[in-house]
Amino acid sequence: xxxxxxxxxxxxxxxxxxxxxxxxxxxxxxxxxxxxxxxxxxxxxxxxxxxxxxxxxxxxxxxxxxxxxxxxxxxxxxxxxxxxxxxxxxxxxxxxxxxxxxxxxxxxxxxxxxxxxxxxxxxxxxxxxxxxxxxxxxxxxxxxxxxxxxxxxxxxxxxxxxxxxxxxxxxxxxxxxxxxxxxxxxxxxxxxxxxxxxxxxxxxxxxxxxxxxxxxxxxxxxxxxxxxxxxxxxxxxxxxxxxxxxxxxxxxxxxxxxxxxxxxxxxxxxxxxxxxxxxxxxxxxxxxxxxxxxxxxxxxxxxxxxxxxxxxxxxxxxxxxxxxxxxxxxxxxxxxxxxxxxxxxxxxxxxxxxxxxxxxxxxxxxxxxxxxxxxxxxxxxxxxxxxxxxxxxxxxxxxxxxxxxxxxxxx
Numbered sequence: 001x002x003x004x005x006x007x008x009x010x011x012x013x014x015x016x017x018x019x020x021x022x023x024x025x026x027x028x029x030x031x032x033x034x035x036x037x038x039x040x041x042x043x044x045x046x047x048x049x050x051x052x053x054x055x056x057x058x059x060x061x062x063x064x065x066x067x068x069x070x071x072x073x074x075x076x077x078x079x080x081x082x083x084x085x086x087x088x089x090x091x092x093x094x095x096x097x098x099x100x101x102x103x104x105x106x107x108x109x110x111x112x113x114x115x116x117x118x119x120x121x122x123x124x125x126x127x128x129x130x131x132x133x134x135x136x137x138x139x140x141x142x143x144x145x146x147x148x149x150x151x152x153x154x155x156x157x158x159x160x161x162x163x164x165x166x167x168x169x170x171x172x173x174x175x176x177x178x179x180x181x182x183x184x185x186x187x188x189x190x191x192x193x194x195x196x197x198x199x200x201x202x203x204x205x206x207x208x209x210x211x212x213x214x215x216x217x218x219x220x221x222x223x224x225x226x227x228x229x230x231x232x233x234x235x236x237x238x239x240x241x242x243x244x245x246x247x248x249x250x251x252x253x254x255x256x257x258x259x260x261x262x263x264x265x266x267x268x269x270x271x272x273x274x275x276x277x278x279x280x281x282x283x284x285x286x287x288x289x290x291x292x293x294x295x296x297x298x299x300x301x302x303x304x305x306x307x308x309x310x311x312x313x314x315x316x317x318x319x320x321x322x323x324x325x326x327x328x329x330x331x332x333x334x335x336x337x338x339x340x341x342x343x344x345x346x347x348x349x350x351x352x353x354x355x356x357x358x359x360x361x362x363x364x365x366x367x368x369x370x371x372x373x374x375x376x377x378x379x380x381x382x383x384x385x386x387x388x389x390x391x392x393x394x395x396x397x398x399x400x401x402x403x404x405x406x407x408x409x410x411x
């Protein structure tokens with residue numbers, strides 16, 4: 001019974017500790033969403049130069065997309081003629097770190113580690129992109145229907161008006177399940193595993209990094225959800241380098257993503273993508289361990305009990321985030337039920353859409369359909385992998401399909 005209480009206390013602690021920082025991250029991500037729309041990203045990355053690889057690495061870092069949400073954007077880039085290197089760079093840097101995951105890394109582990117995590121994401125994504133371009137050459141598969149000009153260009157005022165839905169359903173929605181799971185796992189590790197466990201039973205830093213790589217590559221865990229787990233592992237004696245390896249491999253790779261990447265950029269490029277993440281994370285983990293050895297681990301990470309903000313601010317953040325999560329689950333269930341009834345009652349066109357994996361995907365498909373004049377009552381069924389809508393002029397159906405394909409999905 002005591003162990004259950006201890007686990008509960010640790011879960012509450014991690015949630016309390018990260019909430020306000022996660023909200024700060026959402027705020028930054030919302031501002032970026034208003035200032036830098038997705039079509040602008042496609043425009044700058046849809047080239048084959050070394051510059052596009054650099055841009056892919058830098059563009060991807062602040063964007064809060066998980067490894068599943070980034071796939072449609074990568075598909076669209078591929079159809080627009082972007083080099084495989086720039087696509088791979090974007091696929092690595094985007095899920096490894098974002099505004100939200102940086103903030104909770106800062107809150108749980110410290111600013112030095114958080115900055116190093118950004119540098120590591122930029123380095124691994126850049127070299128992966130360069131290696132892929134050297135090995136595979138330019139992308140010759142260009143789809144005229146998927147050019148950046150065909151993407152719906154909503155104004156910054158439109159994006160500002162929809163910012164609440166963006167934060168709730170495109171930022172929080174895709175990570176809600178894994179965030180809760182990550183906090184629970186962190187709580188269990190913190191309460192159950194003895195202090196200095198990894199130093200005692202896995203004292204070799206390189207072996208601990210290999211273990212984290214083996215665990216992280218096939219596991220699906222987003223950058224935000226992986227951070228509490230890494231923090232709890234650090235408290236139990238794992239090296240900073242091993243924690244970094246987990247934070248680099250876990251968000252950027254999983255079994256489904258690897259298979260999808262092979263489909264988008266080819267098996268050869270996918271192999272380089274995986275090898276660079278593996279080798280790069282181990283090398284950067286080794287560097288971080290050397291830095292920690294020379295400057296002291298306390299300079300690299302701070303202890304989890306260190307309070308960085310006033311207690312009332314953190315409590316307010318925890319209350320707000322908890323209400324956001326509850327509202328998200330309640331609303332999605334209520335909306336799903338009402339939409340199913342609405343689809344049943346009205347005369348609609350229904351299209352099967354492949355490639356949707358999260359709420360961000362559903363939002364992209366909805367925007368793609370609504371960008372065509374004459375559409376109304378657009379309903380995206382994420383579980384059923386389809387979209388339903390009313391259309392005044394059925395001759396525009398092909399245009400709707402092209403817009404969905406341009407967004408990175410298959411109809």
